[in-house]
Amino acid sequence: MIQVRYFASLRERIGRDTDSVEATRVRTVADVWQVLHPQQPMPANTLCAVNMDYVDPSSPVTDGDEVAFFPPVTGG
Amino acid sequence: MIQVRYFASLRERIGRDTDSVEATRVRTVADVWQVLHPQQPMPANTLCAVNMDYVDPSSPVTDGDEVAFFPPVTGG
């Protein structure tokens, strides 16, 4: 299973903070989004992380990974 | 009269912290040094001020001015 997390405005837009996907259904981070949100393209400025490292949407995912989607950061 | 001040290592080298020169004897800052230290050229890195503003040695001086000579600064 792949655990999925959403943060900030993206979390609010989606209406929940976590999801999960069967690892066999997805190959990349972009697939994870696509499977979970088939009607909703990933917003243009969305940032992606796998296991808490920034990655491109084309990066591979494997069973047990934590994938995160979030908007541009605004800390500091 | 022109009041002259020395600071730091230059003050120690000269052995006093003030001098004075008759205004009629000098036209520029360089003249002030020359009149007071005829045997001793101004050290190459000496900084000069007239009335507490940095100036070139070629700058004019007039009666009542305070002229200062000092080495490179090392504050902060």
Place this chain on the structure above:
Amino acid sequence: MKIDITDRPFDPWQCIQTHQRDALEPGSHGAMTVFVGSMRDFNEGDEVQAMELEHYPGMTERFLQRLADEAGQRWSLLDLLIVHRVGYLQPGDPIVLVAVWSAHRLDAYEANRFLMEALKSRAPFWKKEQTSCGPRWVEKNTPGYGA
């Protein structure tokens, strides 16, 4: 080196003094730089009454730790301290503290600026403002350098 993410208000000057007392020898550091970012009571022309600061627990710490390591490799540093607030903030509250100790000022300035720029552009924190016109997410940090 210390990195602290806290949901309680913090006093940057107290944090610096405590860290300096515990971690640094007096006489060892010639130069230190500090950046403190605080919550303003206005933004984009609107009054801001309160703020919520969200982060990604785990990733945020990991990201800041890497930044600190990178700064330590790029510049000659004696120590550094990063404190970042999360949770509910009031105007005037400190949000972020970056303190850098070095032998020389160039390293202290450059590393501090690097840490803040990287933190603001990439560390996973998000601000939600409570304004007189309702709540809103801050969409984008102002670019610092080279923009």
Place this chain on the structure above:
Amino acid sequence: MKIDITDRPFDPWQCIQTHQRDALEPGSHGAMTVFVGSMRDFNEGDEVQAMELEHYPGMTERFLQRLADEAGQRWSLLDLLIVHRVGYLQPGDPIVLVAVWSAHRLDAYEANRFLMEALKSRAPFWKKEQTSCGPRWVEKNTPGYGA
């Protein structure tokens, strides 16, 4: 804006807190930068036991005031504080404090760096070190940027 030349030891964090409390509204400033230069117990490979800091009373204040004015013209600043020690110092003693308050970090960083570079290269202060090999005048400050 405050410029202070003092022959007494000062606590930079106390100076900042006092100035901030007296001169700045909480919530007004989003960014502040601080530089603190302290006396190290070594220099050029030698142990330094004490230091004497000479200045040119009158010209030093005038020079720092002009620097502060220039910084205020070049950057968007809310306030600034410069404290510089003179007289007899012990290792670990703060020598100089430059604190800059602004709405935005770029102004706070740039103005602070400008003030420190100009202070170090042109403000009439001179250091004389008491080392294990006797007293010596520091001949030249290390260049900061562009050197």
